[in-house]
Amino acid sequence: MANVNHSTLTDPYLHEPKGVASAASGEVYIANGSATGAWTQLQRHVGGHIAFSTLSPYAHSATTSDTPLDPSFSIVNNNGFSGVATPNAGLRYDGAETLHASLTFTASIQQASGTDRQVEMLFYLNGTALEGSRVITTASSGSWSQFTSAFNATLATNDVIEVHVKCDAIATINFASAYLRIVGASA
DSSP: OOOGGGGOOOOTTTOOOOOOOGGOEEEEEEESSSSEEEEEEEEEEEEEEEEOOOSSSSSEESSSSSSEEEOEEEEEESSSSSEEEEESSEEEEESSOEEEEEEEEEEEEEESSSSOOEEEEEEEETTTTHHHHOEEEEOOTTEEEEEEEEEEEETTTOEEEEEEEEESSHHHHHHHHEEEEEEEEEE
């Protein structure tokens, strides 16, 4: 039998890739480097936000230690995640594949009253601080400031991402808005 390049085949010899019948919508075949592979989601993503309000913002009681933000998040544009409320507000990865993820958190904040406060925010993964994700800004009383933090993490099934806050002194930090976004691709 003569060798025939696959690229030169014509109907009726064309065929779908191996395993396509069992692949879910949106999945792609990813080789594992050992002469095989698997159908998996090309990308996973989620966004969680708190409702915008300057008149009735989410008020977070911050201390000089890391404390979890614990608002009620509304989930939008979701593929492979769910929102959790216990023990704190966060986003849980529900996909089966390991995910290389980009984390982004943005918020509009102000000091509820009193002197300016240095506000630190960082990402937590399964209750542990993600080293290198801590950033700082100043929150003033009577004026809103925009704050954004970004970091990368590797997520496995049931991993939970949270945002924690710390101040240079006990203070109430108001959040007029906040958005936590996770986007990732299979590892």
